[in-house]
Each structure stands twice: as structure tokens, then as C-alpha cells.
Amino acid sequence: MQVAGSGTETQPRLPLSRERVLAAAIKVADEGGLEALTMRRLADELGAEAMSLYYHVAKKEDVLDGVIDVIVTEINNVVGQIDVPAREGSWKSAVRQRILAARQVLLRHPWAPRVLETRTTMSMAVLRYHDELVRLMRQGGFSNDVAHHALHALGSRALGFSQELFDPGDSAGADPGTGPQDLASQFPHLAGMLEEVAHDDPDSTLGWCDDQTEFEFGLDLILDGLDRLRDGP
Amino acid sequence: MQVAGSGTETQPRLPLSRERVLAAAIKVADEGGLEALTMRRLADELGAEAMSLYYHVAKKEDVLDGVIDVIVTEINNVVGQIDVPAREGSWKSAVRQRILAARQVLLRHPWAPRVLETRTTMSMAVLRYHDELVRLMRQGGFSNDVAHHALHALGSRALGFSQELFDPGDSAGADPGTGPQDLASQFPHLAGMLEEVAHDDPDSTLGWCDDQTEFEFGLDLILDGLDRLRDGP
DNA sequence: ACCTGAACACCGTTCAAGT
DNA sequence: ACCTGAACACCGTTCAAGT
Numbered sequence: 001m002q003v004a005g006s007g008t009e010t011q012p013r014l015p016l017s018r019e020r021v022l023a024a025a026i027k028v029a030d031e032g033g034l035e036a037l038t039m040r041r042l043a044d045e046l047g048a049e050a051m052s053l054y055y056h057v058a059k060k061e062d063v064l065d066g067v068i069d070v071i072v073t074e075i076n077n078v079v080g081q082i083d084v085p086a087r088e089g090s091w092k093s094a095v096r097q098r099i100l101a102a103r104q105v106l107l108r109h110p111w112a113p114r115v116l117e118t119r120t121t122m123s124m125a126v127l128r129y130h131d132e133l134v135r136l137m138r139q140g141g142f143s144n145d146v147a148h149h150a151l152h153a154l155g156s157r158a159l160g161f162s163q164e165l166f167d168p169g170d171s172a173g174a175d176p177g178t179g180p181q182d183l184a185s186q187f188p189h190l191a192g193m194l195e196e197v198a199h200d201d202p203d204s205t206l207g208w209c210d211d212q213t214e215f216e217f218g219l220d221l222i223l224d225g226l227d228r229l230r231d232g233p
Numbered sequence: 234m235q236v237a238g239s240g241t242e243t244q245p246r247l248p249l250s251r252e253r254v255l256a257a258a259i260k261v262a263d264e265g266g267l268e269a270l271t272m273r274r275l276a277d278e279l280g281a282e283a284m285s286l287y288y289h290v291a292k293k294e295d296v297l298d299g300v301i302d303v304i305v306t307e308i309n310n311v312v313g314q315i316d317v318p319a320r321e322g323s324w325k326s327a328v329r330q331r332i333l334a335a336r337q338v339l340l341r342h343p344w345a346p347r348v349l350e351t352r353t354t355m356s357m358a359v360l361r362y363h364d365e366l367v368r369l370m371r372q373g374g375f376s377n378d379v380a381h382h383a384l385h386a387l388g389s390r391a392l393g394f395s396q397e398l399f400d401p402g403d404s405a406g407a408d409p410g411t412g413p414q415d416l417a418s419q420f421p422h423l424a425g426m427l428e429e430v431a432h433d434d435p436d437s438t439l440g441w442c443d444d445q446t447e448f449e450f451g452l453d454l455i456l457d458g459l460d461r462l463r464d465g466p
Numbered sequence: 467a468c469c470t471g472a473a474c475a476c477c478g479t480t481c482a483a484g485t
Numbered sequence: 486a487c488c489t490g491a492a493c494a495c496c497g498t499t500c501a502a503g504t
Contacts, residue, residue: 015468039497051498052469060497114350117396124419130399131420138422144429153451156396163350163389163396166363186357187364189371196377218386221458222451248487272478284479285488293478 013047018056020046022066026109029067034111037063064115065123071112072125075102075159079132084139091140092223095133099219102129103160113161126159133158141230150226157219246280251289253279255299259342262300267344270296297348298356304345305358308335308392312365317372324373325456328366332452335362336393346394359392366391374463383459390452 014020024045029037039060043050057063078101085094106112116126130151137147156162184191247253257278262270272293276283290296311334318327339345349359363384370380389395417424 038495040495049470051471051500054498055468116398117347117350119398122399126399127416127420127423131423134422134426138426144426147426148430149447149450151399152397152447153454155451156398159398164385165349165352165389165392166355166359166384183360187360189367190360190364193367193371193377193380197381214382214385217382218388218455221386222454225454225458271476273476282489284481284490287479288487 016046016048016052016056018066021053021056021063022070025063025067026070029111030109034114037111039063065119065121068112068116068119069123069125071105071109072116072123072129072159075105076125076128076132078102078105079129084136089140091136091142092227094136094140096219096223098133098136099154099158099160100216101160102158103215106160113156113159116159117156130158137226142226143230146226146229149229153222153226157215157222160215162215162218249279249281249285249289251299254286254289254296255303258296258300259303262344263342267347270344272296298352298354301345301349301352302356302358304338304342305349305356305362305392308338309358309361309365311335311338312362317369322373324369324375325460327369327373329452329456331366331369332387332391332393333449334393335391336448339393346389346392349392350389363391370459375459376463379459379462382462386455386459390448390455395448395451 021042025037025042028042028045032041039053040050042063043053046053053063057066079098082094082097082101085091133151134147137150138144142150151158254275258270258275261275261278265274272286273283275296276286279286286296290299312331315327315330315334318324366384367380370383371377375383384391
């Protein structure tokens with residue numbers, strides 16, 4: 001039902017813009033997953049035709065680039081409100097806090113890491129985020145060389161997620177005998193491990209078995225290792 | 234030009250099979266990248282029609298599952314030839330060797346990690362690979378609990394690759410002033426770091442800036458950290 | 467300037483039909 | 486049993502045309 005208006009002003013719909021397109025893209029992906037994000041469904045969300053989008057974005061890849069920029073900018077805003085450490089040795093908790101804050105943002109957009117990984121051009125926002133990490137590490141006493149290694153070692157963990165290829169809590173474990181042979185007997189060490197740790201893990205995050213506890217374990221392992229390397233490789 | 238044959242036997246082309254389809258899929262992706270791997274081009278490679286593939290595989294996802302299984306099986310074969318450690322404390326080099334061997338296989342299929350990450354069902358071959366890692370860690374004195382954490386901490390590194398969101402050697406660095414403002418002044422800490430490390434990195438591997446040295450640095454950081462946790466969290 | 471309809475070249479997949 | 490042609494529902498994208 002269209003509000004026809006009184007006279008000459010015609011505003012049947014607020015006009016499209018790059019910002020509106022990107023916001024709608026995030027909404028569509030949040031609600032329907034990444035496979036729902038097509039140009040046609042994105043246009044639907046905006047009450048327009050697919051072809052109209054091309055006036056505001058170059059192509060679909062441009063939408064994906066833009067969407068990542070919006071999300072990482074949000075991360076930068078959240079992270080910018082975290083205090084910089086006063087003490088010298090507190091680089092670790094400062095970096096840790098930022099990474100966990102970034103993670104909180106990405107948890108609201110579980111599809112975003114997959115898009116982030118496929119970007120070929122470096123987003124300004126991603127550069128800014130890492131620039132800040134380097135600053136904190138330098139202030140914490142790192143050499144440039146170790147800071148550089150640190151960025152590589154952290155990899156995608158720097159932005160708050162990690163790739164889990166293997167989900168111990170899912171396919172093996174629990175009830176054995178789901179396969180042609182008994183899984184537990186095919187993979188005895190894995191099965192034994194899972195039996196003992198009783199990996200009950202109801203929170204699946206970011207789509208992989210990558211829950212908060214395990215993420216922090218891996219993160220701290222790396223941060224502790226880096227801490228030992230300060231002031232020299 | 235078809236070899237017509239002498240009489241009644243008609244073998245214009247060896248018949249399709251799941252194995253042939255998967256082998257062709259790997260070939261197509263190796264040669265043309267992941268975006269080249271469509272059902273139609275895959276059929277072309279086999280001298281058949283796209284629709285014929287569906288007699289041997291259920292759907293495209295099945296092709297991707299199968300292709301990963303083939304590659305990780307190859308990894309398992311390579312890794313199976315590595316000696317198991319005699320000494321007790323050598324778990325680390327045993328795991329390290331396996332991971333670096335897995336990496337060598339994946340380096341020949343740079344598109345494979347991206348497919349691996351999107352699998353929803355756990356491959357038997359991936360289970361087997363991780364079962365072996367757990368075995369080595371248990372023999373090396375790890376508790377099941379720490380071994381479990383270790384798998385999570387390694388994440389995709391266990392199979393020889395890591396996600397690099399940020400490529401210091403690429404967009405920033407080198408010649409400044411490519412953007413609207415000077416990149417080096419926008420990201421001073423990053424620029425300073427890059428200037429000092431003079432990151433000349435001609436080998437791009439797996440498609441990300443994730444070269445052998447940096448991969449091993451991150452891997453060793455994690456393995457060393459794990460070593461300290463043996464026999465207790 | 468902003469938006470659209472029709473059209474193009476491609477997808478994955480189904481299904482009835484061929485041998 | 487194995488393979489195929491025609492067809493369907495969907496993509497991203499172009500381009501000339503509308504306001």
C-alpha cells in the first residue's frame with residue numbers, strides 16, 4: 001500500500017545509494033546466508049530491480065568488498081573505544097581484548113569470514129585494524145621483525161576467527177557405528193580423545209566448531225609465544 | 234578422429250566413472266582455478282555431456298567432497314611414509330614433518346583449501362589424518378585434553394595451510410602514495426614495519442601471502458607452546 | 467541523474483528418452 | 486547399465502530505453 005502523498009512531491013521510496021545497497025546486502029546475508037546474497041534478491045530487499053544496483057555498485061564483487069569494509073569499519077569503531085595500555089607489559093591484554101572484540105562483531109555475521117578470505121584487494125579498514133595491532137605491539141616492546149611475524153602467525157585469528165577443518169564434536173564421537181565400519185575402531189585415537197574430553201559443545205560459532213574457549217586457547221598460545229620473543233627473534 | 238575398430242567391439246572412449254570424474258575435476262581446477270570447475274567444463278574435459286556426470290556423482294557438492302577426499306588421501310599416503318618417532322620427546326618433529334608434507338601436497342592444488350573450508354560433512358580421509366596426529370601427540374606424552382586443544386589451536390594449519398587476511402607485502406609497502414592520501418602516512422606503524430623488514434617475498438603460496446618461512450614461524454610458535462603444556466593444562 | 471525491460475551467456479539440475 | 490537432448494529455474498551483467 002503506497003502512501004500517495006498530497007500533491008506534487010513524489011517519494012514512493014527513498015532512493016538507492018551505495019550505503020543502502022551495502023546495508024541491505026548485510027541484512028540479506030545475515031538473514032539468509034551467503035547463498036541468499038544474489039543481485040536479484042538484494043534488489044528485492046530494496047524494492048528495486050536488479051539492474052538498478054549497477055548504478056551504485058560496479059559489480060557483485062564490489063558489493064562484497066563494500067560489505068567487508070562496512071563490517072571491519074564497525075570492528076574498528078568498537079576496538080577504538082578500548083583503552084590503550086598504560087603499562088608497558090600489557091600489550092598482550094590490549095591485543096587480546098581487541099581480537100576478542102573483533103570476534104564479537106564477526107559472530108553477528110557468520111558468513112563474513114568466508115567473504116573476507118576471498119577478497120583480493122586489501123580493504124582500507126583491514127589495513128587500519130592491523131596498523132593498530134602493530135602500534136600496540138611496538139609500544140609493547142616488539143621489534144618490527146617480530147611484529148611482522150606476529151601478524152602472519154595470527155593470520156585470520158587477528159580479526160577474531162579461525163578456520164576449523166575438523167570438528168571433533170560433530171561427526172565422530174557420541175554414538176559410534178554410524179559408518180560402514182565402526183568409526184571409533186577406524187579412528188581409535190580420535191575416538192579415545194573425544195570420549196575422554198566429553199566434548200559437549202552446544203555453542204557452534206561462526207559455523208565451524210570454533211567455540212569461544214578453543215578460540216581463546218589458541219589465541220593465548222600464540223600471544224604467549226610471541227611474548228617470549230619480544231626484543232629479539 | 235575416432236578409431237572405428239575392426240568389428241563388434243565399440244570402445245570410442247573409456248567409460249566414465251566416479252574416479253575419472255574426480256580426477257578430471259582436480260585437473261580442471263589445477264589448470265583453470267576453482268571458477269573453471271563447472272559441471273559443463275568438467276564434462277568437456279571428459280569428452281562427455283554435463284548430464285552424464287550425474288550418473289556417477291550426485292551433484293556438484295558431491296564432486297567437491299570427492300575431490301577433497303582424493304587430495305587428503307594423497308596427503309595420508311605421503312604422510313604414512315614418514316617414520317614414527319622412536320624417542321619420546323620427538324613428537325614435535327614428527328607432527329611438524331607431517332604438517333609440512335601435507336602442505337607440499339596442497340601447494341600443488343592452491344584452490345583446495347578454499348574447498349576444504351566449505352565442506353560440511355567430515356571426510357574419512359580428514360578424520361584419518363587427524364587420528365594420526367592425535368596418536369603422535371598421545372605417544373609424545375600429551376593428555377587427551379591437551380591433544381584436543383591442540384587440534385583446535387592448529388586449525389587449518391594442521392593440514393598445512395593458513396588463512397592470511399592481510400598481505401603486508403602486497404598493497405601497502407613498496408611505493409607509497411597509491412591511494413587518495415599517502416598510504417604510509419595513513420598507516421604509519423604498518424608502513425614503518427614494512428619498510429624495516431623489507432618484505433621481499435617473491436614466492437606467493439596457496440594464493441595468500443603465506444610463504445614457507447612465515448608458515449613455519451607460526452607453526453613452530455604453536456608447537457612450542459603445546460610442548461610446554463604436555464602432561465597438563 | 468537515476469532507474470528499468472528485455473536480452474545474453476552462463477550456471478546446476480531434472481526428466482524423459484535414447485542405446 | 487550408461488549416456489544424452491531438451492528444458493527449467495536460476496545466475497551476473499550489458500545495453501538501449503525510459504523518466
